[in-house]
Amino acid sequence: MKYAKENWAGIVITAFIASVIIYVLCFGENIYIQVHDNLDSNVVWLKMLADNKLFWTHGTTAPFMGGLDRDYMYSEFKVYSWLYMLFPTFQAFIIGYLLRIIIAASGFAYVANVLFEEKNREVKNLFIFCGFLYGISPVIPTSGISFASLPWIFGILYRLYYTKKKKYYIALFFYPLVSIFGTMGIFICGYLFFFIVLDLIATRRFKSHMFLGLICLALGYICSEYRLFYTMFFSEVESVRTAFSTGATLIQVLKDVISGVARGQYHSGTLHSYMIGPMCVICFIYNNIRYIREKRYREIYIDRVNWIVVWIVFNAVVYGINGWQPFKELIYMLLPQLSGFSFSRTLWFNSFLWHLCTAILLARIVKKKKAISYTICGIAFLVVCCCSATYNHLAMNLRYKWVEMQGKEVAALTYKEFYSQDLFELIKNDIEYNGEYSIAYGMHPAILEYNKIATLDGYFTNYPMEYKERFREIIAPALEIDEESRAYYDNWGGRAYMFSPDISYEASKWMGTESSNLYIDIDSFIENEGTYIFSRVGIANADDLKIEFINRYRDESSPYEIFVYKIAEEE
Numbered sequence: 001m002k003y004a005k006e007n008w009a010g011i012v013i014t015a016f017i018a019s020v021i022i023y024v025l026c027f028g029e030n031i032y033i034q035v036h037d038n039l040d041s042n043v044v045w046l047k048m049l050a051d052n053k054l055f056w057t058h059g060t061t062a063p064f065m066g067g068l069d070r071d072y073m074y075s076e077f078k079v080y081s082w083l084y085m086l087f088p089t090f091q092a093f094i095i096g097y098l099l100r101i102i103i104a105a106s107g108f109a110y111v112a113n114v115l116f117e118e119k120n121r122e123v124k125n126l127f128i129f130c131g132f133l134y135g136i137s138p139v140i141p142t143s144g145i146s147f148a149s150l151p152w153i154f155g156i157l158y159r160l161y162y163t164k165k166k167k168y169y170i171a172l173f174f175y176p177l178v179s180i181f182g183t184m185g186i187f188i189c190g191y192l193f194f195f196i197v198l199d200l201i202a203t204r205r206f207k208s209h210m211f212l213g214l215i216c217l218a219l220g221y222i223c224s225e226y227r228l229f230y231t232m233f234f235s236e237v238e239s240v241r242t243a244f245s246t247g248a249t250l251i252q253v254l255k256d257v258i259s260g261v262a263r264g265q266y267h268s269g270t271l272h273s274y275m276i277g278p279m280c281v282i283c284f285i286y287n288n289i290r291y292i293r294e295k296r297y298r299e300i301y302i303d304r305v306n307w308i309v310v311w312i313v314f315n316a317v318v319y320g321i322n323g324w325q326p327f328k329e330l331i332y333m334l335l336p337q338l339s340g341f342s343f344s345r346t347l348w349f350n351s352f353l354w355h356l357c358t359a360i361l362l363a364r365i366v367k368k369k370k371a372i373s374y375t376i377c378g379i380a381f382l383v384v385c386c387c388s389a390t391y392n393h394l395a396m397n398l399r400y401k402w403v404e405m406q407g408k409e410v411a412a413l414t415y416k417e418f419y420s421q422d423l424f425e426l427i428k429n430d431i432e433y434n435g436e437y438s439i440a441y442g443m444h445p446a447i448l449e450y451n452k453i454a455t456l457d458g459y460f461t462n463y464p465m466e467y468k469e470r471f472r473e474i475i476a477p478a479l480e481i482d483e484e485s486r487a488y489y490d491n492w493g494g495r496a497y498m499f500s501p502d503i504s505y506e507a508s509k510w511m512g513t514e515s516s517n518l519y520i521d522i523d524s525f526i527e528n529e530g531t532y533i534f535s536r537v538g539i540a541n542a543d544d545l546k547i548e549f550i551n552r553y554r555d556e557s558s559p560y561e562i563f564v565y566k567i568a569e570e571e
Contacts (some may be wrong), residue, residue: 003511006125006371007125008125008186009124009125009126009128009129009132010125010128012129012132012156013101013102013105013128013132016101016132016136017098017101017102020094020097021098023397024049024094025345027242028416029090029381029414029415030196030414030415030416030417031414031415032393032396032397032400032401032413032414032415033093033141033393033414033415033418034141034390034391035394035413035418035506035507036390037140037233037267038141038142038391039415039418039419039444039446039507040444040446040507041446041457041459041460042141042142043089043139043141043142043446043450044091044092044446044449045062045073045074045460046074046080046081046084046089046142047084047089047449047450048062048063048064048449049070049073049074049081049084050084050085050089051381051452054070054073054168055076055081056076056116057070058071058150059072059268063435063449063452063454063455064445064449064454064455064458064460065455065456065457065458065460065463065467065471065496066437066456066470066471066528067468068458068460068463068467069237069464070227071227071228071230071231072227072231072460072462072463073431075224075227075228075382077176077177077223077224077225078144078177078178078180078245079099079178080096080145080146080242081143083095083099083484089450090104091174093141093229096141096142096145097141097144097362097393098504099145099148100135100144100145100147100148101135101136101148102135103117103134103135103145103148103149103152103178104131104132104134104135104147104148104151105128105131105135105153106131107131107148107150107151107155108127108128108131108132108134108150108151108355108356108359109127109128109131110126110152110544111127111151111154111155111158111356111359112124112127112128112359112363113155114155114158114159115158115304115360116363118234120162120363122366122367122393123363123366123374124364124371126359126362126363126373126377127215127359127363129377130355130358130359130362130377131151131295131355131375132365133276133355133358133380133381133384133458134147134148134151134351134352134355135148136259136384136394137268137269137271137351137355137384138269138271138384138389138390138391138392138393139268139269139348139351139391139531140265140267140268140391141391143183143184143267143348144358145293146178146179146180146183146184147180147184147268147348147351147352148178149175149178150184150349150352151173151289151352152175152178153175153179153188153354154356156171156172156175157172157210157213160172160209160210160213160365161207161209161210164209164429168213168217169212170216170318171214172213172216172217172220173216173217173219173220174220175217175220176217176220176221176223176224176225177220177224178236179221180225180226181221181224181228182228182341183345183348184345184348184349185221185225186195186216186341187345187346187348187349188217189214189217189218189221190508192210192213192214192217193214193282194204195210196210196211196214201309206256210448229444237465237466238465238466239462239463239464239465240461240462240464240465240467240468240494241341241461241462242465242492244328244491244493248320248323248324248325248376250324250359252323253320253321253323253324254320255320256319256320256323257316257317257319257320258316259314260315260316260317260319260320260347260350261313261316263276264347264350264351265319265344265347265348266389266390266391267345267348267390267391268347268348268349268350268351269351269389269390269391269392270350270351270354270355271383271384271387271389272350272351272354274355274384274387275376275379275380276354276355276358276376276380277354279358279361279362279376280305280309280354280357280358281349283361283556284303284305284306284309286305287299287303287305288300288303291303293429302420304360305361305417306355307361308353308356308357308360309357311353311512312350312353312354312357313417314346315346315347315349315350315353316346316347316350318343318344318346318347319343319344319346319347321343322342322343322344323344327343331343333350343411351424351515357381358376359423362376362377370432378561385398386398400412404406409509410509411509411510412507412508412509413507413508413509413510413528413559416557417509417559418447418507419450419451419557420447420451420557420558420559420560421451422555422557422558423553423554423555423557423558423560423562424447424448424451424453424562425451426553426555427534427553427562427564428451428452428453430551430553431532431550431551431564431566433453433532435454435530436454436529436531436532437454437455437456437529437531437532438453438454438455438456438530438531438532438533438534439455439457439474439498439520439525439530439533439534440455440457440497440498440505441454441498441503441505441518441533441534441535441536441537441539442500442504442511442516442535442536442537443505443507443534443536443560444459444497444505444507445457445458445459445497446458446459448534451536453532454523455465456471456474456496456528456529457471457496457498458496459494459495459496460496461494463496467496468496469492470524470528471496471528472489472490472527472532473521473524474517474521474528475489475496475497475498475499475518475520475521475526476521476524477519477521478498478499478501478519478520479499479518481497481501481519482500482501482519485499485501494523498518498520499519500517500518500519500521501518501519502516502517503516503536503537511536511537513537514537514538515537515538515539515540516537516538516539516540517539517540518535518539518541518542518545519540520545522546522547522567524557525567530567531566532564532565532566533547533564533565533566534563534564535562535563535564535565536560536561536562537561537563538552538565539565542565546567546568547565547566547567547568548565548567548568549563549565550564550565550566551563551564554566
C-alpha cells in the first residue's frame with residue numbers, strides 16, 4: 001500500500017498502457033483510427049518509404065503524385081521513422097502511441113525535478129499524471145513524439161541556463177531525433193533566441209552558453225533533416241506552398257486568437273476548455289488580484305504561471321495573424337524560403353503549456369488540499385476519455401465499440417476496413433497490376449498507395465508547383481463546374497484529388513449512390529502516364545471518356561465495392 005501510494009501515477013500509466021495493449025490484441029486492426037491527416041497521408045508516406053526501401057536513398061522518387069522526390073518526405077534520422085523501418089505499419093503506429101505516453105510522462109517527471117528542489121512524492125506524482133494526460137491528448141499522431149518531447153527540451157534548457165554543464169549541449173544536439181523541425185523545431189529555436197534577447201535586456205548580461213546551446217540545437221536539426229534544408233535553401237524547384245492563399249480579415253484574426261486561447265486547434269487539441277483551462281484562468285486571475293491587493297508586485301513578475309499564460313496568449317496571437325495576407329506577404333519579402341510556411345503551429349505548444357500550468361497549480365494546491373488535487377486529476381482524465389476531438393482515439397473507440405455492442409453499424413471505418421488490403425490484393429492479382437500509375441475516385445488515394453498502387457493523385461503539402469499545374473489539367477473539368485473545389489485546389493492544393501460535385505472522397509461505409517460521372521481530362525491523364533482508375537462507384541460516362549470497364553470487386557473483409565477501369569487500348 002505504501003508503494004502504491006508513493007507511485008500511484010506510475011501505476012495508473014502502467015495500467016492504461018496494459019489496457020491499450022490488451023484492447024489491440026483483442027481487436028487487432030479492427031479498431032478506429034482517425035483518417036484526417038493520418039491514415040490519408042502520414043501513415044501512408046512512412047509505409048511507402050519502408051515498402052520501397054527509400055528511407056536511406058538519394059535521387060529516388062516515391063510512387064505517388066506522379067513520382068514525388070524522396071527528399072520532400074520524412075527524414076530517416078527520426079525515432080518515429082525508425083518505428084516504421086523496424087515494424088509493420090499498424091504495429092509501428094501503436095508503438096508510437098504508447099511511446100508518446102512514456103516520453104510525455106517521464107518528461108514531466110524530469111520537469112518536476114528541475115522546478116522543485118525538494119523531493120516531494122505528491123508533487124512528483126501530480127506532474128507525472130499531468131504528463132500522462134498530455135501524452136494521451138488528441139494531437140496529430142505522426143507528430144505525437146515531437147509533442148511528447150517538449151517537456152524534455154524545456155527541462156534541458158532550464159538546466160543549461162543555471163548549470164552550464166557540457167552534457168546539455170550533447171542533449172540539445174541529439175534532441176532533434178525526437179522532434180520535427182517544420183512543426184516544432186523552428187519555433188523552439190525561435191523561442192530560445194527570443195529568450196536570449198529578453199534575458200540580455202533584463203539582466204544586461206549575454207548568456208553565451210545559451211547561445212551555444214541554440215547553435216547545438218540548430219546543428220542537430222540541420223544534420224537530422226538535411227534533406228529539408230537542402231530543398232529550402234539550395235533547390236531551385238518552386239514549392240506548391242508559395243501559392244497558399246489566405247484572406248482572413250482583422251476581425252477574423254481576432255476571432256482566431258480568441259478561439260486559439262479558448263479551444264486550441266484540432267491538430268493539437270488539449271480539451272483544456274472543458275476542465276484544466278478554466279481552472280488555470282481562475283487561478284491566474286485570483287493570484288494576480290491577490291498580489292496587487294497585498295502590494296506584492298514582484299510576485300506578478302516571478303510567478304511561473306503568469307509567464308506560461310503570457311506564452312499561451314502569444315502563441316494564439318501568432319496563430320491568428322498567420323491567416324492575415326499582409327503577414328504572409330511580409331514573410332515572403334523578408335524570408336522567401338519560408339513562403340507558405342504555417343506559423344499557426346505556435347498554437348501546437350499550448351497543449352504542453354496548459355498541462356504544465358496545471359501541474360504547477362496542482363503542486364501548489366496539494367500542499368493544502370490533497371482531495372481537490374486528486375479530484376481535478378480524475379475529472380481531467382474522464383474528459384479525455386469521453387470528449388470528442390479530431391485525434392481522440394480513446395473516445396472514438398469507446399463510442400464506436402459501444403454502438404457496435406448495441407448491434408448497430410457505424411459509418412466510420414476501422415483501420416482494416418479503410419485500407420482493405422485483402423480486397424486490393426484480389427484486384428491487383430486479377431488485373432495483373434505491375435506498377436502502372438492510377439487514380440482514386442470516391443476515396444482517398446492513400447488507400448491505393450497503402451496497397452502499393454502508384455498514384456498520380458495524392459495528399460502532400462510540399463511538392464513542386466510544376467506538378468500542381470500539371471495535375472490541374474487532369475481535373476480541370478471538375479474545377480470548372482465546382483467553384484468550391486476550384487478555390488480549394490487553387491488557393492491551397494495540398495490534396496491533388498479527383499474532385500466531384502456528386503460524390504465525396506471522405507471515408508465512409510456507404511457512398512449514397514451507385515454511379516457518377518467522372519470529371520477528368522482523359523488526354524492529360526494519358527499524357528501523365530495514367531492507366532487505371534479505381535472507383536467506389538460506377539462511372540456513368542465511361543464510354544464518353546473511352547475508358548474500358550474491367551470489373552467490379554467485393555470482398556467479405558471490406559465494406560468497399562471497387563469498380564476498376566483502364567485506358568482503352570487503341571485498335
